Amino acid sequence: MELILHHYDFSNYAEKARLALGYKGLAWRGVIIPPVAPKPDLTPLTGGYRRTPVLQIGADIFCDTRLILRELERRKPQPSLYPAGSTALADMIAYWAEHQFFRPMSLYVSGVNLDLLPPDLQADRSRMRDLPLPSAKTVQRAATRNAPFVRAQLPFIEALLSGGHAWIAGPQVTVADFAVYHPLWFMTARSQRLAHELAPYPRIADWMERMRAFGHGTSSPMSAEEALDVAASAQPQTPRASNPFDEDPPLSRHVRIRADDYGRDPVEGELVLVDADEIALRRSDPRLGDIVVHFPRLGYDLRQM
């Protein structure tokens, strides 16, 4: 079954997924989705989730790169993203990179590149976070306030790469490499205006070069229409056995899942899989039939309706 990545070029989380596909030497099809809502060809697949990227395999939809990388590992275990012994540390570093390091990075980069952003982007991102639309001045002030947070954390990364460590969590490649890479990629993806921030860090530069060399695997474009047809003519795979916590709703209950931070559009359906890493629900779309939508456990709120 083909791997279909719904993405757009300047999405840094999509870059994380593309690079993981490259690391594993996978072939995939790419559907370009709009960078702002509404996303009328994506939400029939996800049931409402609008963030980027999304991985489709037939009538199974994987939301969030945390789960997308796990799913790639399941389908092609080698080379591994979760080498024995480094996984806990890698997961914790990845959490830091995406929850503590990336937000100031995003505010700094967006402020500095304000004149280069698509005109509707700020308004969409404010709506996505339930915030009022900021003025240009507010965006620039946020950049000024957040630059020190970026600058204070860059040395952490240089330090992780010292002491003979080739990769972020030690001697082997892990998910932490991909989670730390994409915020740095974002820094100079749109312009070179912040390239000077990385200049003092030779180890970061060398490691980013080795990350870039993984490439994106082999990809060919697919239209949104074709991806919807793939979902319509496929059946979701039978979910693997669940291993719920006592607090979880029983399987087959009607549940709602949504992100716990931003882009919190709810997805509703019947709970079909729940364990420590993943939650999945089955929903029915009038055109596509049954779809199973998968989320990582961490970062998502699961509620019985």
Ligand SMILES: N[C@@H](CCC(=O)N[C@@H](CS)C(=O)NCC(=O)O)C(=O)O
């Ligand atoms: N935790 C999510 C975060 C994804 C995310 O925030 N992606 C950004 C793009 S880089 C996004 O969705 N922006 C709004 C959009 O694309 O609609 C993941 O790991 O996939």
